[in-house]
Amino acid sequence: xxxxxxxxxxxxxxxxxxxxxxxxxxxxxxxxxxxxxxxxxxxxxxxxxxxxxxxxxxxxxxxxxxxxxxxxxxxxxxxxxxxxxxxxxxxxxxxxxxxxxxxx
Amino acid sequence: xxxxxxxxxxxxxxxxxxxxxxxxxxxxxxxxxxxxxxxxx
Amino acid sequence: xxxxxxxxxxxxxxxxxxxxxxxxxxxxxxxxxxxxxxxxxxxxxxxxxxxxxxxxxxxxxxxxxxxxxxxxxxxxxxxxxxxxxxxxxxxxxxxxxxxxxxxxxxxxxxxxxxxxxxxxxxxxxxxxxxxxxxxxxxxxxxxxxxxxxxxxxxxxxxxxxxxxxxxxxxxxxxxxxxxxxxxxxxxxxxxxxxxxxxxxxxxxxxxxxxxxxxxxxxxxxxxxxxxxxxxxxxxxxxxxxxxxxxxxxxxxxxxxxxxxxxxxxxxxxxxxxxxxxxxxxxxxxxxxxxxxxxxxxxxxxxxxxxxxxxxxxxxxxxxxxxxxxxxxxxxxxxxxxxxxxxxxxxxxxxxxxxxxxxxxxxxxxxxxxxxxxxxxxxxxxxxxxxxxxxxxxxxxxxxxxxxxxxxxxxxxxxxxxxxxxxxxxxxxxxxxxxxxxxxxxxxxxxxxxxxxxxxxxxxxxxxxxxxxxxxxxxxxxxxxx
Numbered sequence: 001x002x003x004x005x006x007x008x009x010x011x012x013x014x015x016x017x018x019x020x021x022x023x024x025x026x027x028x029x030x031x032x033x034x035x036x037x038x039x040x041x042x043x044x045x046x047x048x049x050x051x052x053x054x055x056x057x058x059x060x061x062x063x064x065x066x067x068x069x070x071x072x073x074x075x076x077x078x079x080x081x082x083x084x085x086x087x088x089x090x091x092x093x094x095x096x097x098x099x100x101x102x103x104x
Numbered sequence: 105x106x107x108x109x110x111x112x113x114x115x116x117x118x119x120x121x122x123x124x125x126x127x128x129x130x131x132x133x134x135x136x137x138x139x140x141x142x143x144x145x
Numbered sequence: 146x147x148x149x150x151x152x153x154x155x156x157x158x159x160x161x162x163x164x165x166x167x168x169x170x171x172x173x174x175x176x177x178x179x180x181x182x183x184x185x186x187x188x189x190x191x192x193x194x195x196x197x198x199x200x201x202x203x204x205x206x207x208x209x210x211x212x213x214x215x216x217x218x219x220x221x222x223x224x225x226x227x228x229x230x231x232x233x234x235x236x237x238x239x240x241x242x243x244x245x246x247x248x249x250x251x252x253x254x255x256x257x258x259x260x261x262x263x264x265x266x267x268x269x270x271x272x273x274x275x276x277x278x279x280x281x282x283x284x285x286x287x288x289x290x291x292x293x294x295x296x297x298x299x300x301x302x303x304x305x306x307x308x309x310x311x312x313x314x315x316x317x318x319x320x321x322x323x324x325x326x327x328x329x330x331x332x333x334x335x336x337x338x339x340x341x342x343x344x345x346x347x348x349x350x351x352x353x354x355x356x357x358x359x360x361x362x363x364x365x366x367x368x369x370x371x372x373x374x375x376x377x378x379x380x381x382x383x384x385x386x387x388x389x390x391x392x393x394x395x396x397x398x399x400x401x402x403x404x405x406x407x408x409x410x411x412x413x414x415x416x417x418x419x420x421x422x423x424x425x426x427x428x429x430x431x432x433x434x435x436x437x438x439x440x441x442x443x444x445x446x447x448x449x450x451x452x453x454x455x456x457x458x459x460x461x462x463x464x465x466x467x468x469x470x471x472x473x474x475x476x477x478x479x480x481x482x483x484x485x486x487x488x489x490x491x492x493x494x495x496x497x498x499x500x501x502x503x504x505x506x507x508x509x510x511x512x513x514x515x516x517x518x519x520x521x522x523x524x525x526x527x528x529x530x531x532x533x534x535x536x537x538x539x540x541x542x543x544x545x546x547x548x549x550x551x552x553x554x555x556x557x558x559x560x561x562x563x564x565x566x567x568x569x570x571x572x573x574x575x576x577x578x579x580x581x582x583x584x585x586x587x588x589x590x591x592x593x594x595x596x597x598x599x600x601x602x603x604x605x606x607x608x609x610x611x612x613x614x615x616x617x618x619x620x621x622x623x624x625x626x
Contacts, residue, residue, distance in 0.1 A: 005142070016137065024114070066105060080128055081120070088120075
């Protein structure tokens with residue numbers, strides 16, 4: 001995750017408290033998801049960004065996971081997310097994210 | 105996701121953009137405190 | 146040609162030709178935006194970077210580059226053994242059917258030739274040994290001795306290396322103006338000379354006279370200007386001058402990566418309306434994007450693949466019988482109310498404009514989307530951009546009942562292609578396919594092609610919106626105009 005966004009998340013965690021935040025991702029591929037999830041739970045795995053060594057333990061989801069989709073009103077889901085759910089394979093991402101959430 | 109949580113939407117241009125995540129989560133009744141779309145190319 | 150549905154009157158503008166240049170500039174990778182920042186923070190990285198640079202022969206024999214310049218069809222790329230950067234093409238020619246690779250020596254010489262403000266000084270021995278053989282136009286290059294060049298660099302000029310050798314220096318254009326520092330001017334001049342190379346080569350290929358062109362539109366990734374107008378622009382006119390288009394004026398069209406597609410629509414509109422007769426649409430290379438993903442290439446022990454500046458030139462004129470043309474009546478944009486979802490983008494850029502022509506998504510023989518080379522993007526976690534674009538179109542076709550979900554991969558395979566363009570932003574965006582599309586349309590292998598580009602406007606921090614532009618290309622009737 002780019003350093004600027006890491007910095008913003010850190011600031012927001014200070015402002016609202018990490019326990020009051022949830023990160024929702026929109027990655028197109030699974031390999032980015034693992035890194036992003038680790039960054040906001042355990043800290044930046046590259047140890048280079050503002051979240052290096054900072055374990056915020058913020059729960060992280062992907063917008064196409066059932067847990068999120070179930071909460072989005074049907075019309076919005078159909079119009080905005082249905083096509084993406086055909087293009088993006090959510091299952092491997094769900095596995096990665098569930099593991100990250102269980103560790104919190 | 106626990107009710108009342110504030111949302112940070114990190115989208116991807118070639119996945120689901122941040123603005124779309126934000127709109128969907130706002131539609132679900134959440135407050136989105138930050139949205140961004142990463143573009144790798 | 147596409148069948149004319151009832152009530153639809155095609156509006157066509159002729160595409161006379163296209164030319165693509167790849168300027169191989171390994172010793173300028175260090176000045177790409179990402180390497181520049183990373184090397185300043187960690188100078189030891191510079192040594193590693195240098196070890197991973199490839200030579201001109203390897204860049205020429207790199208399969209995606211051979212596709213880019215027209216020597217290998219996009220369909221064949223998938224059949225070639227991987228990794229492409231290891232399995233080089235034997236006997237590869239730097240001259241292509243509709244493109245060419247330019248080596249660094251020629252690039253440096255052309256920068257000196259195009260420089261009207263004494264920004265570029267070339268080391269005299271280097272120039273006589275390596276640079277003098279290349280055409281420079283009317284201008285004599287500014288030359289200096291090795292100590293003079295060294296002195297300029299000590300005072301802040303950017304060193305221009307040729308391997309270990311100091312071949313020249315690039316100076317700032319102003320002592321204080323941040324928009325005229327050497328890094329910015331190098332970016333701008335690189336865009337100018339690469340676009341000019343493509344336009345010159347196109348005119349040569351077509352046996353056309355530069356004087357025939359009455360308008361040039363540039364859609365390059367640079368910001369030509371000064372502190373009072375950072376993006377003043379009109380690089381187009383500078384390019385027109387450099388190429389000898391003495392009867393032309395020009396202007397720039399900018400829209401992030403979708404810029405060139407808009408430029409084509411603008412150019413075609415000038416012709417259709419009679420305001421201009423022959424329009425050149427050009428796009429210069431992006432120096433800022435050199436080495437963008439170099440770190441991942443170093444980590445995976447690959448050569449730095451982002452070592453080329455991509456550029457192209459297209460010539461437009463009134464439609465002739467039987468000619469491959471832009472369907473101006475198919476030009477489509479993405480309105481503000483459209484929203485940024487991939488679905489909305491595909492609806493506005495593909496489904497709706499096709500429906501206007503009485504066509505379905507499955508009536509398009511080939512889609513030319515953002516054709517970034519996946520060998521560059523996948524190792525850095527950026528994914529396979531063309532594939533994602535094609536899957537999106539296929540998914541929309543599923544949602545509209547035009548194909549089954551099980552036919553998505555087939556849709557991608559038969560109407561799409563592997564990416565082969567360098568990650569130069571606007572260069573992979575759709576028009577990169579035009580050269581091969583012209584061939585396929587002329588031979589009748591395909592009836593039409595839909596070109597679609599997208600722009601990440603949100604990167605400029607003025608809007609969260611995405612953007613895009615598309616149009617169909619097909620053949621004009623043989624009998625009509």
